Amino acid sequence: MTAMGSGRPLGALGRALALAGAAALLSAAGASPARADAAGEAAASAMLDDVAGHEARLRVFLQAMPKGGDLHNHLGGSVYAEDFLEAAAAQGLCADAEIGRIVPPPCPREREVAVMAVEDPFAYARLVDAISTRGFQKGIGPALVSGHSQFFSSFAKFGPAYRGEEARWLAEAYASAGRNNLVYLELMYNPGGLARTMAAGPAEAIDAAGLAASYAREIAAVTPLLDETMAEVTRLDAEARKRLRCGTAAADPGCGVTVRYLYSAMRGMAPALAWRSMIAGFALAHRDPRFVGVNIVMPEDDPVALRDYDLHMAMFRFLEAKYPEVKVTMHAGELALGLVPPRALEDHIAKAVASGARRIGHGVDIAYETAAPETLARMAREGIGVEINLTSNAVILGVEGGTHPIQLYRAMGVPVMLSTDDEGVLRSDMTNEHVRAVMQQGLRYPDLKQMARDSLEYAFAPGPSLWRDRGMTAFVPACAAGLASAACRAFLAGSEKAAVQARLEINFDRFERSLDRFRGVQGAKGT
Template sequence: MRRLLSTLLTTLALPLAAPAAHADEAAASAMLDEMAGNAGRLRVFLQAMPKGGDLHNHLGGSVYAEDFLKVAAAKGMCADAGITRIVAGPCPEDLQIGRMAEKDPFTYARLIDAISTRGFQKGIGPALVSGHNQFFSSFRKFGPAAEGEDARWLADAFASAGRNNLVYVELMHNPDSTIPFMLSAPDGPLDAEGIAAAYKRDLPAAQALVAPAMAEVDKEEAFAKKRLSCGAKAADPGCDVAMNYIYSAMRGLPPQVVWRSMLAGFVLADKDPRFVGVNIVMPEDDPVALRDYDLHMAMFRFLEAKYPKVKVTMHAGELALGLVPPKDLEDHIGKAVASGARRIGHGVDIAYEVNAPETLARMAREGVAVEINLTSNAVILGVEGGVHPLHLYRSMGVPVMLSTDDEGVLRSDMTNEHVRAVQQQGLHYADLKELARNSLEYSFAPGASLWAGRRYGDAVAPCAADFAAASCKAFLVKNEKAMLQARLEMNFDRFERSLDRFKNKNGAAGD
């Protein structure tokens, strides 16, 4: 599933000139503008529109509540008496999830609401619960059903990506076999001066994690491939999606635990090419995360020096005025960039940073991209529409791309992120196309880019004349990133040549 060489080379047999602008791009742009006010037709168009990569996608949050409940029912699990979470059985018959699904659909619906953010997207969640608290508390509520099911969720992640016409995903995923190392961290404090000693102490145990973790992911991918019928005539479209992984450090835990989670990620990413980077997750407004933010940055700087080939993306600026005091909005993004982040996840509070102009200029200059999560920011932070910084970043030359964050808990998908981008952010077809290209250009996929100097439409010399040229094929075979980019361009070409399917009976795209 990760290598699409045969698919790409088959497609390359079709004639396609290298320049990125096609004669039908203007027609696609006009069609999207006509559809912008018609939600149904817009969804149909954007569902089919090619998309690049999803670079900010948590495996644990990608699962819909209904899928957790199916697994829970099969395991004989129950709802608690308050219908607020999944718990282990046995239990009275009326709390058995399997029975509830068949005999008591209204209570079953209450349980779905309890373990997801259903309703919060439209402002109809419970008035006494914020979207922020509902979102982050959901993970504890469905946790028992999630245990041991990563292979199933991985298959679902591939399927969702294929259904939404993505070609690439960087999935945040920590193999279960690495968790005991993290949780067995010693008690006691850890400060920046103690990081070197902690590294010497913990490195042998971290290195011992690599082989079991790689074997675990091998099994998960094999299960997903079988579940999606990859290689068969009726293979799921997700089989054609390339996927790599991002390991996540856990910022809301004691310093020794955070350190071990980060070390495990760097060591694994250094050895397993499927793990292309390290991130840091959990609520940024958590008191421990706020207290230890500078310490976490010091950990990143130390490990980046030890493992210079490992790339870093950080959740930073997932904060909003009112969620935390203004002083906590002053510098997280700037510090993340200064500590080696090549991408920023969320970046919502950039306008409140004291050195925002300098940070934005540096991000633009160094190509530090922002993973934009529109549904997530609306539900969790209440930031949407004109308040969202998407246009601020673009106006300052900072590259951005759309991503899903936790599509299952948030009740969204990548196409919905594009719908929001059009209807709430006023983006046009050319903008969406640029963001899709950004998602591959600024991905951590290995190899060189298809584009010379990051100028879209200006292909590197081997592919300048024709993607089907022998020189280009040889280049693509050696460079996964360029291969994915070429596939996206060919997908755009096919899409823009088949616009008639979106016209209504009168030959128009709008109402």
């Protein structure tokens, strides 16, 4: 058996994964319609229009609205500062003398995180602000530090509290996805042992001409680590699900979210280290069906990342030829005028697309690219989607409202999907991204529904789509008579992608049939 659309053998683990999501779907399908009910969708659309100008009412409606997948979510950045500080207190960690980061002991008693939490709430609040963007977003010190610097510097400040607690952070990520009514999550996650080994090697010089020889050496070092890494992922996922009480009557909603992982290559490191991290990601995704693709992360405006951008694209092209079944999404165009010189805005997205990216993360600077019309046309033609991160772009880049390119992408027919990026550091969640989309971008219910569907259509989950065509006008013939038909049930059992898509359609149907619960929230035409 192979993962449909991937060309690689699934094996026992892959078969179990492919069928797990379908099992939950098939037990819940009931008498679901062959296609969404037009009257229910119209009623939901009218209700959102009524509450669109009132953020609190809108939040209640959007919290309950079904959502598809979060395709751009960094595990480390998904954790809220308070959770890191709770872990830090339990580990006996401290704040530094400036109350600006978490550090190992020893320290004076008043700087122990556990003591600060109960005896000095103002110092504790300073620490929350320091290891997130909360203070910046509330206007504390914006003249002294940019959102960009505050955001990216946060990760080093909470590092000691992150290590050793990965199962807890996985559980938090799953729970947030369930709380926000998602059915699928692609989580950027680098298992610790493999990531540490790849970062510990020598930083010898490397260029595009030397990739083949270097790969032969590096893959020999990576391959023996893969079985241990897969076992680590299995163990941590099991611990995370135990935390969420999965399989019990008190299971957290996060237990029902289908979770897959993306491995992150590191663009802000010396070329050999970036290359080593990329090889690790491709090799792991080739072996483990839970890792559905590879990304590249770290600040795109970092001097090393800017210097080596073309080299990184060459690395991707080399590895894509070696591992054609491994999907690629790239952070590209996470730049803004003023953050970097104009020449740095000219072509990053175009180069990522030309180098095999099947999705683009952020894509904020597209309007500044020299070949923007051609790149947008290609993305629309080839179905290369954009992971839109509204809160992240506003806080880190200062790009929002009409400056944000989401409407440009949509106007050009490029698939777009909302995502969270680093919801913990950014003090956001998926529902808040939808609130921003309505209030700041003027999107309405049909737009949000289409983006939810697109998030699953362009997810890297294996298998054929539930939809007959990219226009999503009808289900595939096997499901034309309804999701509960015998033919459709058999089809869904063989495709993880179609199974999560069917689950979303069932959720939309249920939501649109239960709008009476929002009548009080709706008020008198949203006034």
